[in-house]
Amino acid sequence: MGDWENPYRTLDKEYEVRQLQVFHNMMKKGYIYRQNKPVHWSPSSRTALAEAELEYHDDHQSKSVYVKLSVINSTLNSQEGLKDNLYILIWTTTPWTLPANQAVAINPNIEYSIVCPNNDTLMTQNNYIIATKRLDQLIGTTYIHPISEKQCKIIDASHITEESGTGLVHIAPGHGMEDYEACKKFDIPTFCPVDEFGIFTSEVGESTFEGKLVLTDGTLAVIEYLKKRNSLIKEENFKHKYPYDWRTKKPIILRATPQWFANVEAIKQQAIKLLEDVKMVPKSARYRSLYHEVNGGVPIPVFYESETDVPLLTDSSVEHINEIFKKHGSDGWWELDDQELLAPEYKNNGKTYRKGNDTMDVWFDSGVSWNFILEQTKKKDFKAIADLYLEGSDQHRGWFQFSLLTSVAVNDKAPYSTLITHGFVMGEQDQKMSKSLGNVINPSTIIKGGKNEPAYGVNVLRL
Missing domain, CATH: 3.90.740.10 (Valyl/Leucyl/Isoleucyl-tRNA synthetase, editing domain)
Structure with a gap:
């Protein structure tokens, strides 16, 4: 079911390099753009949110x-x-x-x-x-x-x-x-x-x-x-x-702010077509919506002209940052000064630049995990990269979707041949167990018992 000797971790330097390569490929195909337009904005966490990071409350006043x-x-x-x-x-x-x-x-x-x-x-x-x-x-x-x-x-x-x-x-x-x-x-x-x-x-x-x-x-x-x-x-x-x-459980607003987007409208129909060949368990999972715009953690490797705020995002500038990532990982973006991060041809062109502070969405981080698998398996002629993706139903708008969109954008192929969607363990109020809701039972308590709880053992936990 998994290669436990060679796991991938999104915080590893090698993973970040591959993630930046996916971003660069999408940039070269014209999918990456910046625009001052409304986004879902959380004042409580002070960040833009993707649709997958929203919870809708029916009783809002x-x-x-x-x-x-x-x-x-x-x-x-x-x-x-x-x-x-x-x-x-x-x-x-x-x-x-x-x-x-x-x-x-x-x-x-x-x-x-x-x-x-x-x-x-x-x-x-x-x-x-x-x-x-x-x-x-x-x-x-x-x-x-x-x-x-x-x-x-x-x-x-x-x-x-x-x-x-x-x-x-x-x-x-x-x-x-x-x-x-x-x-x-x-x-x-x-x-x-x-x-x-x-x-x-x-x-x-x-x-x-x-x-x-x-x-x-x-x-x-x-x-x-x-x-x-x-x-x-x-x-x-x-x-x-x-x-x-979904994290702070507080209402959001729609707020215009300059953001970087991946406009995948051009690949939406191809993504939907490829989903027809993906086996979904249960079958009802096939009818979930496809969100077709994502914003982007790993930093977005963009500079801005100090006087005009015009972004600098070119092949050579991104390739230069990728070489820095190979040595320092994404930490290099925050630890090195702007001159070290600039590609040589932009250091003495009469303009001054500042690096941006925007980062890629965390779903983009996890959504390019297929790239690591592709590198490890050395696949060349394939219909799908992985045999199986397994996660909860909330990932149809998260990991499943971002994996599909980034893979179609770069490979013109689906990243998986089968999707299995599992359910959730529910709390006593018929809500899914969540750390943010405080209704989680510690697995070790079920196995070993707690202060006022008997030990039930591993088999009960498995059930």
Whole structure:
């Protein structure tokens, strides 16, 4: 079942060298890129998280708000007297993202109406645009930002639905992937006034927000601000499904930050096709989702120009770092100075560089273990590198997936021919045993007994 005389360890120097080689191969194929876009961010551990590192809690409580935004330059054929009293009505469960609002989005396939509460006359009452009737001229309408009072526009986005809210969606590209993609089409900049601790920075533009945690006091400060300016229509608690950090068990946020990504969209279909030939036990495991973007521990071997922050990541620079890894392992990146780490051709080119502090995702670390096996077995003509991968069901989005994606990217082949997914030992509250939950029974206690526990022996533990 295993070659115990020649194990691989991700902390070994030889393993790190091979990992960097995989990264280099993916870089040469154009899969590695850097972008300032939203990622799952854990304020409690101050790091970006992959989808596989999230836990979703069904009972999360958020403050949801309905907010009115004043329309100042409408493309609608307005009724006389309507122009000065027309508002967009939006709904959000993340009031703390309103300072980062850059647009409001509608779906051109949804019908919208102008409504007046209390059946009063349009001449004297506020009028709100909501989803009920077709208003084709709505796209391009200008409104006043709820915090900064700058002028923003309504844009079209196909992901908007009528299932919740008003059909007009507050868009903050610094705090949501769909928002980011919607704004990218219109060259709307990404704005994120939140730091790695989940705290509003001075960029937020309102002194009463600055320094506050966005998920707690920051949310309350934004709501209070809206109340004072008569922009808040309704506030209520909202129970919904929300992502948490699997290590700290605390809620995460979406936050734009410059990150390195492996864009494997180009190999996704090939990966799915190769999975058809992989035997999966149990068979139901085949239908788990394929996450197709990962961020990256082993350091990412990139330098940045000191003046421009432009990244330096070339064949020669990575090859030079790989030679250093052969001597020092990844510790060399942290222990040697920048000049020692720079490839010779960049030391006297009139520019100064600083090394980056980003590291590859731990799933990338373990996901390239096939490379070590390939080297040990000296396989050349093969259908799959390993006969069997065995792990828990959570690894379909972790080790299993990252192994598949990196192997397909480099070898155009699956790293395994069979996947076996085992279950979990459950605690007395019907939750899987986990050190972070504190519900683990020490195996030695089962075998040898404890202070108030009898000894059951090895066979009971095996059962």
